Amino acid sequence: MSSPMPSPDQEALRLAFAAPLDRARATGLPLDRISLREHLREVEIGAFQQERGVRQRLRFDIVAEVTPDTEAILSDDVDGILSYDTLIEAIDVEMEAERLNLLETLAERLAARVLLHDRVARVFVRIEKLDRGPHVLGVEIVRARTAAPAIAVAKDAPRPRVILLAKGAQDDDGLSALLDRLSADTAPTVLIATPDFTPPSAANPMAQRRVSLLAVEQAAWRLAARDRRCVVVDSRTELDWSMRRGGLTVWAPSRLVLDATHGPTDEAPLTLARWFAETFHAVELVTPHDPGAGPVPERSARTIADI
Structure with a gap:
């Protein structure tokens, strides 16, 4: 044959x-x-x-x-x-x-x-x-x-304001007022939620990494359940599209962090927020913690009313 x-x-x-x-x-x-x-x-x-x-x-x-x-x-x-x-x-x-x-x-x-x-x-x-x-x-x-498929060359990529919400923000009475203010702003804002529980421990480092990231994602989906304006996204393409439209985005970190060639040093919400802000050249990072030194201007907001 x-x-x-x-x-x-x-x-x-x-x-x-x-x-x-x-x-x-x-x-x-x-x-x-x-x-x-x-x-x-x-x-x-x-x-x-x-x-x-x-x-x-x-x-x-x-x-x-x-x-x-x-x-x-x-x-x-x-x-x-x-x-x-x-x-x-x-x-x-x-x-x-x-x-x-x-x-x-x-x-x-x-x-x-x-x-x-x-x-x-x-x-x-x-x-x-x-x-x-x-x-x-x-x-x-x-x-x-x-x-040949075209290569997307990022031009004039949007620079967001990044806000790390404190524990329990999903249940804060001031959350709706904050979302009203952020939604009215045409500048892109990315919210990162902090879980209000301690993730379980795993002996395997890779398993622990995923458990910690999923805890942050669970907090993100709780925000989405609280208010339909909180749209959860996880891919770079979705983030870029959402930020170009302005308004609100809630970040689910697993996909970007696990696929990053130079990822964050750990999966603590503050570390994730600082890594995200630096990666996407944020104009400002707002956290409930004391400001840290870094390439992105950082300020503290202890409560939702301070944001």
């Missing part, structure tokens, strides 16, 4: 990582190629629970087909070519952006970022996990400029 014919993309991938002579014979395309081979990085990635809190090695191979600038090459002008650093920088940026579950997502984002360069016509990306067993697991993709 004959083997099925490879698809055009499969053949393109095979040739991308094949010997130069094989590529030349098969394609005859007047495009140059630059490549990054066997670039190793250690990173936390993966959809399985056992991959949380564990760094594993990834191996990257990237080949970019570029439109040659003969004048720049002959004049030895480094500014007229695609630098190899562009490929490494794409990896650096995507590794720092957030923790990902899927190699496929990382490959798509890398390809899209490389294709931002004007001279790149097509890019091939191979990413492999080296520590998941006695084998190599990986993904390979090829993307052309016309088929």
Whole structure:
């Protein structure tokens, strides 16, 4: 039984990582190629629970087909070519952006970022996990400029005011009046609720982390149950959309914290509030605690009436 014919993309991938002579014979395309081979990085990635809190090695191979600038090459002008650093920088940026579950997502984002360069016509990306067993697991993709997903570049990102509510704020008689004032303000406000109970202890640090984060989220949903204006959001996309609309947002921290490459040092509500305020470049952080030193202006509000 004959083997099925490879698809055009499969053949393109095979040739991308094949010997130069094989590529030349098969394609005859007047495009140059630059490549990054066997670039190793250690990173936390993966959809399985056992991959949380564990760094594993990834191996990257990237080949970019570029439109040659003969004048720049002959004049030895480094500014007229695609630098190899562009490929490494794409990896650096995507590794720092957030923790990902899927190699496929990382490959798509890398390809899209490389294709931002004007001279790149097509890019091939191979990413492999080296520590998941006695084998190599990986993904390979090829993307052309016309088929590449757009990268959302944050421009004029909203800068919110962040308010850490004290314990028992859900039951405070002044909460409705506070929400009236905040809802009338067109500037974005993000509320972070403090649980009014002590979360149970867990022997496993990762389990304890989730228990503590879920306690904050439970307090957030209690706010939502108290007033329909308290809309709970957990993803960066939802937060950005909500803050651009102005008004109120209640933050549920688990998703952003667990996926952060540089997360907060612990899961105490005050630590979470300061981390969030710094991450989203808040204009002000209001807490029921004494102000702390940091990049975000901070003030104390002991009661809801002080906010």
